[in-house]
Amino acid sequence: MPKLVDPVERRRAVVDALFRVVVRDGLQRASLRTVAAEARLNIGSLRHYFATQQELMRFxxxxxxxxxxxxxxxxxxxxxxxxxxxxxxxxxxxxxxxxxxxxxxxxxxxxxxxxxxxxxxxxxxxxxxxxxxxxxxxxxxxxxxxxxxxxxxxxxxxxxxxxxxxxxxxxxxxxxxxxxxxxxxxxxxxxxxxxxxxxxxxxxx
Incomplete structure (x- = not known):
């Protein structure tokens, strides 16, 4: 049976990962790929919640x-x-x-x-x-x-x-x-x- 994922919790985890990247490396390094890696997600999974980098940044x-x-x-x-x-x-x-x-x-x-x-x-x-x-x-x-x-x-x-x-x-x-x-x-x-x-x-x- 596939594991159920709470979308609210997943978005929160992605945002926390983005914050860690920004604090460590700066906002200019916070691409979808680097944030996905920080959140231990593949890029496809992250795009399921945030289609673009701009959408992620605003959220x-x-x-x-x-x-x-x-x-x-x-x-x-x-x-x-x-x-x-x-x-x-x-x-x-x-x-x-x-x-x-x-x-x-x-x-x-x-x-x-x-x-x-x-x-x-x-x-x-x-x-x-x-x-x-x-x-x-x-x-x-x-x-x-x-x-x-x-x-x-x-x-x-x-x-x-x-x-x-x-x-x-x-x-x-x-x-x-x-x-x-x-x-x-x-x-x-x-x-x-x-x-x-x-x-x-x-x-x-």
Whole structure:
């Protein structure tokens, strides 16, 4: 009797294989053939799920966005109601939430690495541009949510413009992610978190 294959699980395994190839060798090396080899599939089996490389790339990028969004949502829900926390504790909680966007450990480093390659490719590949835009918007919405929670709790200085501070902090997080991936000998995960803490502290009342 032939072995039954779960198509959802198989697609997930292929995407995980693509991520490993991108982290190790770069997006330019992530062909259908190299991804099939990484996933221990023959090229025909992979084409059963992804007919073209573009289809695989779009599915992988969308999967990454959903994966990160789900983790961010879970992180927010796990914090519960911060009303009982002191201002200092709220700032630390905010830094930890923002740390979900930074390469603080191996899984998050892999995510940031893959996203950077996809984002760079989207500059010249129209097939990825909408997904890169969705990821950028999602990042800013998350950063804005974190700042809004601090503002509603009276932690931020009066008079700050939330839209400007959201863009400033989003740009800071993006820059830290780029430098920590490209120059880990100069910017570590701990460095990223300390910079975020210092920035949030500068916004505090």
């Amino acid at each position: 992988a990028m969308a999967s990454m966005i959903e994966r990160v969004a789900g983790r961010l949502q879970a992180a927010v829900e796990e914090t519960g109601d911060p009303a009982a926390l002191s201002p200092a504790e709220r700032l630390e909680l905010a830094a930890r939430l923002l740390g979900e966007l930074l390469p603080l450990d191996a899984p998050r480093r892999a995510e940031v690495t893959v996203f950077l390659d996809f984002a760079a490719a989207s500059r010249t590949d129209p097939a990825l541009r909408d997904l890169a835009g969705r990821a950028a918007v999602g990042t800013r919405e998350f950063v804005g949510l974190v700042l809004a929670r601090l503002g509603s709790g009276g932690v931020l200085r009066p008079g700050l413009r939330l839209d400007v501070e959201t863009e400033r902090l989003s740009s800071l997080v993006d820059g830290l992610g780029v430098n920590a991936v490209l120059r880990p000998e100069l910017v570590s995960g701990d460095d990223c978190l300390e910079v975020v803490r210092a920035h949030l502290g500068s916004l505090a009342a």
